[in-house]
Amino acid sequence: MSAHSVRRVHSGHPGGSDPGATPAHGAFPVAITNHGASATLEIRWADGGSSLLAHGLLRASCRCAACVALRRAHRPVAEAAAAIRLTHAEPVGQQGLNLVFSDGHGRGIFPWAYLRELGVAQP
Numbered sequence: 001m002s003a004h005s006v007r008r009v010h011s012g013h014p015g016g017s018d019p020g021a022t023p024a025h026g027a028f029p030v031a032i033t034n035h036g037a038s039a040t041l042e043i044r045w046a047d048g049g050s051s052l053l054a055h056g057l058l059r060a061s062c063r064c065a066a067c068v069a070l071r072r073a074h075r076p077v078a079e080a081a082a083a084i085r086l087t088h089a090e091p092v093g094q095q096g097l098n099l100v101f102s103d104g105h106g107r108g109i110f111p112w113a114y115l116r117e118l119g120v121a122q123p
């Protein structure tokens with residue numbers, strides 16, 4: 001019997017030794033790497049998948065109150081975001097990732113499940 005549990009698909013029960021500490025859906029990171037040269041944020045997930053997220057996409061996808069209000073006012077957040085770079089990424093407990101951008105914006109907290117949705121899954 002292998003000690004490794006690489007994939008746990010279609011199992012509604014996490015079965016870990018630490019119930020309640022891990023968010024649902026397996027969307028929990030084991031490694032976060034900010035690639036400055038390619039302007040992408042790479043997240044490797046606990047279930048073995050990974051996401052590659054462009055800095056501009058992340059900036060345009062910010063869900064903080066200010067950005068949501070801008071989008072409601074039909075401001076072109078996405079276009080302005082193309083040249084913006086991610087300068088800092090800070091995990092916020094079990095919630096997600098606080099991202100700080102080169103335009104000075106750093107109020108958005110991106111939930112893990114949201115980051116996973118945004119990224120391209122690479123098994």
Ligand SMILES: [Zn+2]
Nearest residue numbers: 062064067108
């Ligand atoms: Zn924002």
